[in-house]
Amino acid sequence: MKLGRLNHIGVATPSIADSIVYYREVMGATYITDPFDLPEQGVKVCFVNTPTDSGMNGTQIELIEPLGETSTLRAFMEKNPLGGQHHVCYEVEDIGEARAWFEGKGKRILGPTRIGAHDTPIFFLHPKDMMGQLTEIMETPKPKREDIH
Numbered sequence: 454m455k456l457g458r459l460n461h462i463g464v465a466t467p468s469i470a471d472s473i474v475y476y477r478e479v480m481g482a483t484y485i486t487d488p489f490d491l492p493e494q495g496v497k498v499c500f501v502n503t504p505t506d507s508g509m510n511g512t513q514i515e516l517i518e519p520l521g522e523t524s525t526l527r528a529f530m531e532k533n534p535l536g537g538q539h540h541v542c543y544e545v546e547d548i549g550e551a552r553a554w555f556e557g558k559g560k561r562i563l564g565p566t567r568i569g570a571h572d573t574p575i576f577f578l579h580p581k582d583m584m585g586q587l588t589e590i591m592e593t594p595k596p597k598r599e600d601i602h
């Protein structure tokens with residue numbers, strides 16, 4: 454498996470609205486996406502972009518707020534009422550190859566490969582098998598058709 458860039462750090466928050474104010478006013482972030490719901494994952498999501506010299510494709514902070522009473526994020530929020538770092542997400546070129554790689558190393562994969570917040574296939578790995586970090590693996594987004602001229 455070829456490890457790609459660190460795509461984002463997932464940060465849980467009790468209020469995306471409050472977090473957006475924090476990232477704008479304290480951290481000086483200028484490019485924050487509109488929040489959207491991911492009901493099948495029980496979260497509301499938005500992205501804070503950290504710019505690079507060449508543009509806006511820097512590593513993101515993925516803000517996640519529990520959505521619905523059965524959200525899997527509820528237990529995390531009970532232990533961490535202020536929110537905090539929830540997961541890290543690395544890109545890979547081929548999600549199927551990566552899944553086989555981690556399976557071959559005996560790492561527990563949490564559920565099926567599914568489409569994540571970036572519209573690209575993802576899966577999560579059990580934190581107890583990953584040096585304590587809930588780890589998300591996502592396939593590097595392909596350029597959209599309208600981006601190719």
Ligand code: CO
Pocket residue numbers: 461463515540542589
């Ligand atoms: Co994520």
